[in-house]
Amino acid sequence: MRYSPHDYQAFALQQILDKPACALFLDLGMGKTVITLSAINQLKPQKALVIAPLRVAEDTWSKECEKWDHLKSLRIAKVLGSEKKRLAALKSIAELYVINRENVSWLVTYYGRKWPFDMVVIDELSSFKSARANRFKALRKVRPLIKRIVGLTGTPSPNGLLDLWPQIYLLDRGERLGKTLGGYRDRYFIPDKRNQEVIFSWKLRPRAEEAIYEKLSDICVSMKAQDYLTMPERIDNIVQVEMSAQEMALYKRLEKDMLLPFAEGDIDAANAAALSNKLLQLAGGAVYDENGGVRLIHRRKLDALEDLWEGANGKPILVFYSYKHDKTRLIDFFKTVKPRELKTSQDITDWNEGKIEVALAHPASAGHGLNLQAGGHIIIWFGLTWSLELYQQANGRLYRQGQQETVVIHHIITAGTVDEQVVAALNRKETGQTALLDAVKARLGAI
Incomplete structure (x- = not known):
């Protein structure tokens, strides 16, 4: 296919x-991959490395090269799988090497000071948002040996502007936001929620947000799909379900006592984070107990899901779940149509060819880089995620350029539970991220 780029x-x-x-902060479906591959094709670095989520590393980059005429000469080596396979891939002759982000530390250890990649592309730069993560620490070691680096993401600050420092540091080695996370934090933030000396959260100093945006404006380009592409219509729908008085009493007891006793194993929560997790499970209808068993509490969401499924009238639906016991219950619920979990390249191909009526996916595994818009236009969130990044990326599998139908996104929410807090939190985070993207947005008028 001949590539005719948009402006x-x-x-x-x-x-x-x-x-x-x-850094390119480009929305889903705007062609980050083909843009970057075109740049690699023109720059012709000695060796280029792409760091990407596993599923993206397996499929997306190679398929883009196969798709476009001007990229077909690019040879790609996939540094994936067992150590033996990874080493064989590194020894092969290619213009571009692709590795999953979980193996970045291994790669850095393997090469050390003999790091051979003069150009590095980080696909989903926001996956390097933690300065404590091994992948960040490893890449930081070899950053002085990298001559050219590109960061790609549509969600640069999913949980707030503190997330930006590690990502920007990998780009400029601290030139804009400072050499240390502590320095960046002290310069632009003040303590927010705390317990004596323990600080749980930080808030921006006055005018700090604008100052951060100004610092990044010369190396970060942000573009929203709706500004440049013809996007499909999108309908977001909240489907509220209610537990019975007895079921809600169990929820309230767990919320109050952090414990629900059962003869075969208690449901307990050791801290606030664990409690939130247990409450989210209970809102969905089933909870893991202390022994790893599953306690079935209700099927309110399954009843709502049945109505939505029937309302789809045979059209394919993509259902996102949160926990393994959710997947087990969903597989049993949809057993008459043999639901498929989107795990392999063949699953994705079959979905896009309309061969799957019900697809199941966890947002962490299907959240990045997969083009699924040809297979359907209905998403059902059976269990929500706290992660704005995963939420947006998951929705972007169907809501993207090339989608021919109105995208309908159903959210099944249990009334009076933590489900409602998740929805509110996602809305708050999106507001903050939108401000960042707008601040560094590139307009066509500036081209």
């Missing part, structure tokens, strides 16, 4: 060509 794609490509370090 915004040509602009983004030029950013990579002109700047040794840059």
Whole structure:
């Protein structure tokens, strides 16, 4: 296929060509991969490395090269699988090497100071948002040996602007936001929620947000899909279910006492985070007990799911779940149509060819880089995620350019439970991230 870039794609490509370090905050479906591959094709680095989520590393980059005529000469080596397979891939001759982010530490240890990749692309830069993560620490060691680096993401600050420091540090080695996370935090934030000396959260100092955006404006380019592409219509629907008085009493008891006693094994929570997790499970209808067993509490969400399934009138639906016991219950619930979990390349191909009526996916495994818009237009959130990044990316599998139908996103919410808090939290986080993206947005008028 011949590649005829949109104006915004040509602009983004030029950013990579002109700047040794840059970040493209491009919305889902805007072509981050083909833009970056086109840049690699023109720059012709000695060796280029792409760090990506596993599923993206397995499929997306190679398929994009196969799709476009001008990229078919690019050879890709997939540094994936067992250590033996990874080593064989590294020894092969290619222009581009692709590795999953879980193996970054291994790769850095393997090469050490003999790091051979002069260009590095971090696909889903926000997965390097933790300065304590081994992947960040490893890449930081070899950053001085990297001549050109590109960060790609649509969600740069899913949980707030504190997330930005590690990502930007990998780009500019501390030039804009400082050499340390502590320095960045002290400069732009003040303690918010705390318990004596323990600080649980931070809030921005006055005018700090604008100052951060200004610091990033020269190396970060942000573009929203609706500004440049013809996006499908999207309908977000809240489907509220209610537990019975007895079921709600169990919920309230767990919330109050952090314990629900059962003869075969108690449901207990050691701290606030664990309690939130248990309450989210109970809102969905089933909870793990202390022995790893599953306690079935109600089927309110399954009843609502049945109505939505029937309302789809045979059209494919993509159901996102949160816990393994959710998946087990969903497989049993949909057993008449043999639901498929989207795990392999063949699953994705079959979905896009309309061969799967019900697809199941966890947002962490199907949240990045997969093009599923050809297979359906209905999403059902059986269990929500606290992660704005995963939530947006998961919805973006169907809500993207090329989608021919109105995308309907159903959220099954149990009234009076933590489900409602998750929805509110996702809305709050989206507001903050939208501000960042708007601040560094590139307009076509500036091209």
